[in-house]
Amino acid sequence: MIVAVCVDDKNGMMFNKRRQSQDRIQRQHLRKLAEGRMIWMNSYSAVLFLKDSEQLNAGLESGAQEDFAQPNICVDEDFLDRAGENEICFVENQSVSEYTEKIEGVILYKWNRVYPSDRFFDLDLSGEEWKLTESEEFEGSSHEKITMEFYRSHSQGSQSNGEAKE
Amino acid sequence: MRKLKIWIAGLVMATSLVLSACEQMPELEISGSIQTTTETQAGANVSSESGDSSSATFSLAEVSEYSGDPYVAVHDNIPYFTEEELNAARDSFEFYSELDEIGRCGVAYASVSTETMPTEKRGDISSVKPTGWHSVKYDNVDGKSLYNRCHLIGYQLTAENANKQNLITGTRYLNVDGMLPFENMVADYVKETKNHVLYRVTPVFEGDNLVASGVLMEAESVEDQGEGVLFCVYAYDVQPGITIDYATGESAISGQALAGVTTKADKNSTAKTEAKTNGSKKDTGAETKTSEKSNTKNEKKQTYVLNVNTGTFHKPDCSSAQRTKEENKKQVKDTRTHMIEQGYSPCKQCNP
Numbered sequence: 001m002i003v004a005v006c007v008d009d010k011n012g013m014m015f016n017k018r019r020q021s022q023d024r025i026q027r028q029h030l031r032k033l034a035e036g037r038m039i040w041m042n043s044y045s046a047v048l049f050l051k052d053s054e055q056l057n058a059g060l061e062s063g064a065q066e067d068f069a070q071p072n073i074c075v076d077e078d079f080l081d082r083a084g085e086n087e088i089c090f091v092e093n094q095s096v097s098e099y100t101e102k103i104e105g106v107i108l109y110k111w112n113r114v115y116p117s118d119r120f121f122d123l124d125l126s127g128e129e130w131k132l133t134e135s136e137e138f139e140g141s142s143h144e145k146i147t148m149e150f151y152r153s154h155s156q157g158s159q160s161n162g163e164a165k166e
Numbered sequence: 167m168r169k170l171k172i173w174i175a176g177l178v179m180a181t182s183l184v185l186s187a188c189e190q191m192p193e194l195e196i197s198g199s200i201q202t203t204t205e206t207q208a209g210a211n212v213s214s215e216s217g218d219s220s221s222a223t224f225s226l227a228e229v230s231e232y233s234g235d236p237y238v239a240v241h242d243n244i245p246y247f248t249e250e251e252l253n254a255a256r257d258s259f260e261f262y263s264e265l266d267e268i269g270r271c272g273v274a275y276a277s278v279s280t281e282t283m284p285t286e287k288r289g290d291i292s293s294v295k296p297t298g299w300h301s302v303k304y305d306n307v308d309g310k311s312l313y314n315r316c317h318l319i320g321y322q323l324t325a326e327n328a329n330k331q332n333l334i335t336g337t338r339y340l341n342v343d344g345m346l347p348f349e350n351m352v353a354d355y356v357k358e359t360k361n362h363v364l365y366r367v368t369p370v371f372e373g374d375n376l377v378a379s380g381v382l383m384e385a386e387s388v389e390d391q392g393e394g395v396l397f398c399v400y401a402y403d404v405q406p407g408i409t410i411d412y413a414t415g416e417s418a419i420s421g422q423a424l425a426g427v428t429t430k431a432d433k434n435s436t437a438k439t440e441a442k443t444n445g446s447k448k449d450t451g452a453e454t455k456t457s458e459k460s461n462t463k464n465e466k467k468q469t470y471v472l473n474v475n476t477g478t479f480h481k482p483d484c485s486s487a488q489r490t491k492e493e494n495k496k497q498v499k500d501t502r503t504h505m506i507e508q509g510y511s512p513c514k515q516c517n518p
Contacts (some may be wrong), residue, residue, distance in 0.1 A: 008347075010492045016243040016397050021354045113354065116237065116347045116397065117493070126488070142358035 001040075001083040001099075004030055004090045004107040005121050012117025019092050020115035023140035027052055029148060033107065034088050038072045040079035041090040049073055097122040103153060106130070110147040125151050222246055224382055226370055229400045234475035234494060236343035237383075237401040245384035245398045247364055255364040255388045258282050260324050262331035270297045270376070271334050273368045274318035277388065278356055284325035291315050291328045298335040298376030298415030306407045306500060306508055307338050312417055314341040318367040318381065320349035323356075334369050335377050335415055337405040344401030348383055355387060355395050362388040363395050370400075375412040378403050406474055407508040420509050465501035470518055472496040472510065479505050484516035 007013055008020055027049060030039070041049070076082055080099050083089045088107070096103065106125060125132075134150035222241060230238060255277035263272025276282060294315055303310040316336030319326065326332045336345075345367075352363050365385045369378040380402045387395040404410070410417045411424050418424045470479040471487040475494040480487035487495070498505075502518065512518050 012493075015351070016239065018394065018396060020351060022358055024358070111354075113350050114347045115351045115354075116399070118239075120492075142354050 001080070001102055002086065002088045002105045002107060003096055003099075003103050003123070004033075004039075004088055004109070005096075006092070006109040006111060007121050008111050008113055008115045008117060010114060010117060011120050012115060013121055014093055014119035015116040016118065017093070020117060021111055021113070021143070022048060023111075023143050023146060024052060025138065025140040026109055026143075026146055029109075029138065029146075030088070030090065030107070034072075036072065038074055038083070038087040039090055040074050040076065040083045040087060042077050042079055042093070043075055045090050045092050046073065046075040093119065095122050101155075105153060106151040108149045108151065110149065111143055112145050112147060113143070129154055226372070226379065226400075229380070232402045232404045236339060237348075237399045239398065240382070240400050241398045243396065243398050245364075245366070245386050245396070247366070247384065247386055252364060252386065252388060255362055258362065260319075260326075262318075262326075262329060265331060268297065268374060268376070270371055270378075271318060271331055271369050273366060274332050275366045276319055276324050276364075278319075278323045278352060278363045278365045280356060280360055282324045283353065283356065284321060286325075288321045289327040291333065294328050294330045294333045296330070296333050296335040298412075300335075300415045300417070302417055304408060304419065305504070306419075306498060307405060308342065309338055312337060312405055312408060313415070314338055316341045316345065316381075318369065319365060320345065320353070322349055322353045323365065334381075336381075336403050337408070337410070339405045340380070340401055340403045344403075345381065345383065348385065348397065348399070348401075352385055352395055359387075359389075359394060361390060361394065364388055372412065377410065377412045377415045379412060380404075407510075419507065421507060465503050467499050467501050468518070469497060469499050470505060472498055477510050478513050479510045479518060480513040481516040481518045484513055484518070486513055486516070 005013060006019070006021070006023075006026065012020055014020060039049075074082075080089055080091070080094070080096065080102075086104065100123065103123070106123065108121075108125070130151045130153060132149055133152045134148075136148045137145055138148070140146045224240060224246065229240060258277050258279040258281045260276040260282060262274050265271060292315075296315060299315075300313060302312050304312055313335050314337070315333045317326065318332050318334060321327070324332075352365060355361070356363055363385050366383075368382040368384075370380050370382060371378050380400050382398070382400055384398045385395050386392045403412075405417075407420050408417055409420050409422075409424060416424055469482055471482050471484070471490070472479050473487070473490045473494050474496055475491075478486075479498075480490075482497070502512070506512070
């Protein structure tokens with residue numbers, strides 16, 4: 001599976017059981033990366049994507065053009081157990097360290113800000129196990145600069161990356 | 167004009183709340199707070215008078231001593247706001263307490279929204295000299311200046327420039343590590359959702375001290391009932407490696423006598439250069455000062471990695487440093503002797 005997370009400059013994810021931040025453009029970016037692949041998440045995260053869909057539908061009704069592919073979103077509280085090979089897991093409020101063996105790649109969205117934090121992304125990407133293979137910067141809806149980095153696990157073969165398989 | 171309307175609305179609202187609070191709790195007129203008061207006993211108290219938090223009271227005595235984290239959650243991270251306050255926060259407002267009899271700030275309070283946020287770069291705030299203000303620099307402080315003019319409500323939230331009712335003397339550490347992360351979180355939430363956030367910052371002064379011991383920061387997103395933003399934290403007005411006399415604002419490197427440090431109150435004539443600021447960046451408070459004391463010694467400076475939690479310093483490539491949590495890690499360039507003088511211990515593994 002591919003884990004997708006958003007972190008601040010201190011690798012934080014949450015504070016007081018709430019996400020540090022969110023950004024509509026970041027979610028669109030993830031949807032584009034998925035290109036039809038399954039995106040797994042729990043109900044906490046699904047609320048955000050549901051709101052996006054509602055806004056998208058409202059836009060379509062008023063004549064706006066859909067500018068990204070609708071992904072296959074699957075909501076399950078045990079999604080990290082259920083996700084299959086090359087499927088994306090959007091993780092906001094739980095640990096991934098016990099799934100290290102299963103993780104083929106990591107899509108890391110950096111807010112480039114410091115927020116308060118009491119839950120951190122607990123996968124160490126600085127070791128030799130992980131290789132940075134892709135990086136991209138873009139402006140978010142409420143963040144000046146969001147950086148997307150893709151890390152590939154050496155032990156999980158070479159096909160995993162941020163793009164869909166052929 | 168927009169800011170003026172918001173401020174007037176806040177003043178009207180705050181006045182009515184003060185009056186209603188005074189009817190029930192006339193003794194709570196201290197510090198010009200709305201439904202909050204700062205008492206000056208052994209610990210400072212902030213109390214809330216109704217709603218779920220009716221019996222809840224913030225007491226500084228309950229806050230643990232600073233132990234390496236710039237802030238600590240209090241009251242289970244739930245603000246002391248009342249239902250009445252939250253309901254009123256659907257409209258933007260700002261309120262800044264009148265200074266007390268010795269010139270100290272009181273509570274600052276706002277319903278933050280896109281209406282209250284800045285539309286231009288921040289202006290000059292160097293004309294304000296909050297109580298306890300000293301221009302003093304240390305090599306072991308990020309940016310060197312110990313003190314910043316700390317906005318109670320950050321510029322990125324309510325666009326207040328040289329408002330003396332919104333600026334306190336705070337350490338660089340309080341400003342950047344303690345308060346800024348929360349301001350960032352609120353600002354980005356408001357920009358993303360266009361919702362309001364009820365936001366209150368209470369400086370906590372002990373006795374007649376001129377420098378606050380810390381600040382109580384409370385926030386709750388309004389339209390989603392705290393689903394997006396909810397916190398109640400105490401941020402410490404401390405600076406690792408520096409000892410502060412909160413009564414006067416004088417300071418010294420930890421372990422050295424306060425009287426031995428050349429600090430000079432700003433009432434004297436000094437050449438000042440206001441640091442360049444922009445957007446959401448907080449004031450660095452950087453000023454040049456002819457009487458500034460330099461702590462640099464002849465020994466060659468090296469780059470070290472500090473573990474602010476354990477008080478240990480390491481070589482950058484030390485494996486222990488790499489295992490240190492990011493929130494406890496800080497990189498500095500200093501002499502070994504000076505690091506030890508500040509109370510840090512050299513790592514026994516890498517022997518820096």
